[in-house]
Amino acid sequence: DIVMTQTPLSSPVTLGQPATISCRSSQSLLHTNGNTYLSWLQQRPGQPPRLLIYKTSNRFSGVPDRFSGSGAGTDFTLTIARVEAEDVGVYFCMQGLQSPWTFGQGTKVEVE
Amino acid sequence: EVQLVESGGGLVQPGGSLKLSCAASGFTFGRDWMGWVRQAPGQGLEWVANIKPDGSGTYYVDSVKGRFIISRDNAKNSLYLQMNSLRAEDTALYYCAKHGDYCFDNWGQGTLVTVSS
Numbered sequence: 679d680i681v682m683t684q685t686p687l688s689s690p691v692t693l694g695q696p697a698t699i700s701c702r703s704s705q706s707l708l709h710t711n712g713n714t715y716l717s718w719l720q721q722r723p724g725q726p727p728r729l730l731i732y733k734t735s736n737r738f739s740g741v742p743d744r745f746s747g748s749g750a751g752t753d754f755t756l757t758i759a760r761v762e763a764e765d766v767g768v769y770f771c772m773q774g775l776q777s778p779w780t781f782g783q784g785t786k787v788e789v790e
Numbered sequence: 791e792v793q794l795v796e797s798g799g800g801l802v803q804p805g806g807s808l809k810l811s812c813a814a815s816g817f818t819f820g821r822d823w824m825g826w827v828r829q830a831p832g833q834g835l836e837w838v839a840n841i842k843p844d845g846s847g848t849y850y851v852d853s854v855k856g857r858f859i860i861s862r863d864n865a866k867n868s869l870y871l872q873m874n875s876l877r878a879e880d881t882a883l884y885y886c887a888k889h890g891d892y893c894f895d896n897w898g899q900g901t902l903v904t905v906s907s
Contacts, residue, residue: 774892
């Protein structure tokens, strides 16, 4: 199974400041078709997860442009350009390259 | 607007069975892979199972193989998860999720399954 490891597990942030979350996979997520199947999800308190980013860097419909994803191979980053109060929650990376699809442990973003 | 509404959760004794349902709307259900993902209390996310659009292929995480069965009824726009031989470690919030491009692009609110005597 592909193991997904996120750092940090907790990230105190200041409103209006940037935040970054890292995710590392135990093997490359590059498909033979040239796509890299890493996605990012946000889970606000008491809510179901919500897709933010798919295929490493594509923003899903309705996601604000302050969220961006980058990376390649085994190393990926989610960046929030300027954290807003509604961004508080837990963020998960997920690989969709091979079954079983696996998630990172989650990174809790909270306001300082 | 895509909507996924789960039902069927509840309290069940170890060794018991439960069938979850997910009613889908707002998209062409019969064209998309669908899946179940669970989240134990205070824990992370775990993919449980998924199914091809026509139901011809099903896939499971090792821990539920032989105990859970995922199925769908495209005429009713519904997804199901039959859970047998339930264990305490199956206690979780179970989400129905629509597949996107090798990801899950829409999620239901979840239904809680508690396995306890």
